[in-house]
Amino acid sequence: MFYMHKEIYEEPKAIINTLEELERYVKDIVNVIKKYGRIYVIGSGTSYHASLYFELLFPNSVAIHASEFIKRKISIDNNTLVVAISQSGESKDVIDSVMYAKKLGGKVLGVTNTFNSTLYRLSDERILTKAGEEKAVAATKSYIAQLTAIAYLFSYYIGDEELKKQILNLPSKIYDTFAMEGLYKKYGETLNEKVIVLGSGILYPTALESSLKLRETANLLSEAFPTREFLHGYLQTLDSNTDVIVLGDGSDERQIVKKLTQYSRVIRICESCEISVPNIIDLLKPIIYIIPVQFIAFYKALKKGLNPDKPEKLVKVVKE
Numbered sequence: 001m002f003y004m005h006k007e008i009y010e011e012p013k014a015i016i017n018t019l020e021e022l023e024r025y026v027k028d029i030v031n032v033i034k035k036y037g038r039i040y041v042i043g044s045g046t047s048y049h050a051s052l053y054f055e056l057l058f059p060n061s062v063a064i065h066a067s068e069f070i071k072r073k074i075s076i077d078n079n080t081l082v083v084a085i086s087q088s089g090e091s092k093d094v095i096d097s098v099m100y101a102k103k104l105g106g107k108v109l110g111v112t113n114t115f116n117s118t119l120y121r122l123s124d125e126r127i128l129t130k131a132g133e134e135k136a137v138a139a140t141k142s143y144i145a146q147l148t149a150i151a152y153l154f155s156y157y158i159g160d161e162e163l164k165k166q167i168l169n170l171p172s173k174i175y176d177t178f179a180m181e182g183l184y185k186k187y188g189e190t191l192n193e194k195v196i197v198l199g200s201g202i203l204y205p206t207a208l209e210s211s212l213k214l215r216e217t218a219n220l221l222s223e224a225f226p227t228r229e230f231l232h233g234y235l236q237t238l239d240s241n242t243d244v245i246v247l248g249d250g251s252d253e254r255q256i257v258k259k260l261t262q263y264s265r266v267i268r269i270c271e272s273c274e275i276s277v278p279n280i281i282d283l284l285k286p287i288i289y290i291i292p293v294q295f296i297a298f299y300k301a302l303k304k305g306l307n308p309d310k311p312e313k314l315v316k317v318v319k320e
Contacts, residue, residue, distance in 0.1 A: 004136035004217070004308045008294050009178065012171035014141040015148045017130035019168065022149055030156045032109065032125050033058065036081035040074065040101075042066040043085035044093050044318065046139040046212065050085050050111075050146040052205035053286055057154045066093035069100070076104040083109045087134065087142040088317040089117025098122050111149065113142050127153070136309040137316050138217045140294050143209065144174075147287045154283075166281055170288075176278040177291045184292045187267060187275060188218075188299030192243040195220050196234075196264075197293075198256070199247035200227040206247055206286045210293040217308045218300035227252050231259075238263035247289055249273060269293075 022029075033039070039061040041051040048065055055063035061083070064072065076082075082101040086094040089112035098108050098119065110123030113131050120126055129145035148170060155163040195214055199207030204226050211224035225234060227246070238244070242264045246253050249270035260266045269275045269292055277288050301308035 002136070002298070002307075002309050003134075004138055004140060004294075004298050007134055007136055007141045008291070008298070010132060011141045011144045011291070012174050014129070014131035014145040015170050015174070017132070018145045018149055019152060021128055021130045022152055026153060026156050029109065029125060029127060029153060032107075033081065033153075033157065036060070036107070037079055039081045039083060040064055040069070040076075041083040041085065042069050042094060042097050044091050046143050046209060047085040047087060047091070047094070047146065049205045049209040049212070050143060050150065051083070052208070053147055053202075054083060054085075054150050056202055056205070057150065057283070058157065066091065066097045069093075069097040076101050076106040078105045078107070080104075080106040081109060082106050083111065084119055084123070085111040085146060086117075086119050087113045087129075087131075087139055087146075089114040089119035090317050090319055091119075092319050094119060095122070111146060113145065134316075137311055137314050138213060138294075138297070138308065143290065144287060151284060151287070163281075163283065166284055170284065173278045173280055173288055174291065177288060180276060180292070181295055183275060184295035185299045187292075188296040189303045191218075191220070191296060191300050192241055192265070193220055194242040195222040195245060196230065196238070196242060197222065197224040197245045197247070198227045198230055198253070199224070199289075200250070200252055202282055203247040203285060203289060206289050207245075209290055210245060210247070213290075213293055213297040214300070216311050216314055217297040217306075218304060219306060219311070220300065227256055231256065235259070235263075240264065243267055245269065245293070248285070 043051040051063040110119045131142040131145040197207040197210045207224040211222040214220040214222040
């Protein structure tokens with residue numbers, strides 16, 4: 001048994017435990033967020049993709065790569081909230097950015113999976129995700145916990161009881177997704193070495209995270225684009241040795257698929273697509289749609305004789 005596979009299967013538990021933790025102080029965190037007119041959300045790698053999800057939900061928020069935060073010389077004062085997301089709570093770029101923000105008078109809301117980590121200690125306010133220890137280098141259950149925490153926070157922010165109910169039902173939806181593992185394995189084992197992932201709106205961060213999973217786990221040459229942006233020049237490089245994964249089944253996706261199939265194999269992920277996922281409201285699709293790609297990346301790595309838990313050039317936490 002590989003840790004990555006085990007940790008994907010721990011995602012429902014990660015959601016349940018994270019929601020139980022967050023319920024204790026979610027109203028207090030929402031009140032903090034509402035005080036600030038300017039919010040920056042930072043993270044690196046997978047946590048940056050969670051930052052983009054936060055940006056899409058919360059007004060007045062801007063997601064920035066933690067590694068670029070200081071270099072952009074952003075105006076920070078006591079009306080600035082920095083939401084710093086890091087699974088380990090030890091990522092150098094995140095910690096450096098947090099210390100920079102605090103020095104200039106900004107307040108920090110830390111989102112981490114690690115109690116008493118550096119980020120946990122430096123933060124003025126904290127959200128502790130409860131995904132449990134994650135041993136595989138590629139983040140899976142910790143990402144799901146981050147997205148769930150953000151969505152639950154947002155449900156209180158806008159006072160949407162129906163959204164809360166949908167979030168509480170996520171574990172059931174994920175178990176339904178697990179039932180399709182055989183299909184995901186088939187696509188993973190036949191995936192080309194070059195992959196484009198397309199997604200728009202709420203699913204664009206999922207496209208980025210999907211591409212990262214394929215790169216770091218299966219060593220594929222993968223890139224992600226907003227769906228229609230791919231038509232602006234990038235289409236030229238498509239060929240029969242490239243697969244295109246399209247997230248969602250909106251009008252933009254249906255239109256572009258017709259063009260893409262002339263050049264490459266297209267693999268669609270949606271409720272009624274060849275890779276099917278459970279039906280869920282748009283706002284929560286990022287939590288469900290990433291799971292097939294986690295499996296695909298895992299099985300592609302195995303097919304290539306790679307260890308999905310330990311990509312040879314990577315470490316779990318970038319501390320230098």
